Amino acid sequence: MPSPVTEKNFTKVFILYLLWNIDMPLDYVTINDIMMSDGYLNYFDFAECFTELVDDGLISKSVRGDGVEMFRITKPGINVAENLSGDIFDTIRDRSLKSALRLISFKERGAELKYKCEDIPDAEGGGYAVTCSIYEHGRKTCSVTVKADSKKRADAIRDNFYERPEAIYRGAFALLVGDMNFIF
Numbered sequence: 001m002p003s004p005v006t007e008k009n010f011t012k013v014f015i016l017y018l019l020w021n022i023d024m025p026l027d028y029v030t031i032n033d034i035m036m037s038d039g040y041l042n043y044f045d046f047a048e049c050f051t052e053l054v055d056d057g058l059i060s061k062s063v064r065g066d067g068v069e070m071f072r073i074t075k076p077g078i079n080v081a082e083n084l085s086g087d088i089f090d091t092i093r094d095r096s097l098k099s100a101l102r103l104i105s106f107k108e109r110g111a112e113l114k115y116k117c118e119d120i121p122d123a124e125g126g127g128y129a130v131t132c133s134i135y136e137h138g139r140k141t142c143s144v145t146v147k148a149d150s151k152k153r154a155d156a157i158r159d160n161f162y163e164r165p166e167a168i169y170r171g172a173f174a175l176l177v178g179d180m181n182f183i184f
Contacts, residue, residue: 011041011049014088014096016058016073016081021097022104025062025070030107034100037164040092053077106166110137113165117154120147128154132161134169142169 018034019026026034028050035046053059058077062070073081085093114133120126128151133143148154161168 007045008049009084010088011045012053012058013081013084014041014092015046015050015053016077017085017088017093018096018100019059019071019073020078020081020085022100023073024104025072026104027064027068027070030104031071033163034096034103037099037103037167038092038096040096102166102170106169111135111141111165113162115158115161117148117158130154130157132157132168134165142172144168144172 015031015035019031022034031050032043032046035041035050036043050059054061054071058074058080059071060074062072064070112135114131114135116131116133118129118131120129125147126149128148129145130148131143131145134141146157148157
């Protein structure tokens with residue numbers, strides 16, 4: 001089992017690598033979404049390492065006109081990413097970077113997410129009708145309604161939808177056009 005130091009260093013290099021390749025200021029929520037998107041990091045490790053990277057001057061913080069804190073990799077951070085990113089498996093680097101760029105593209109397109117959960121009467125089988133919709137520039141681009149057998153399952157659907165809307169969209173689209181390779 002790798003030592004905690006190795007895991008922590010991996011996490012820091014991974015964060016720096018992605019920020020270096022994205023090369024634009026991002027808010028904390030977006031960075032968190034990017035780091036969590038492929039499941040390589042957990043939230044607590046990410047939050048701790050991210051704070052340390054800011055404290056160490058490898059990531060800079062500025063405040064946008066609307067008061068939102070924005071973060072960007074610094075020159076020393078780029079040096080670390082350049083020198084140590086080779087320690088990250090190519091497949092992890094490539095997959096994570098593609099996911100990050102898709103997520104940023106999704107947010108930049110002005111995507112708005114809407115979730116609705118309605119009780120289904122017992123006479124109609126019971127459960128919950130869960131609708132997840134994606135709007136871009138005020139137009140509905142995707143809407144999926146499924147039946148959940150419990151409130152817990154409906155909540156899990158909601159959480160996954162808000163955490164990975166681009167994956168839900170890509171998955172639904174791929175299945176509807178017959179791209180079975182997406183599943184496998």
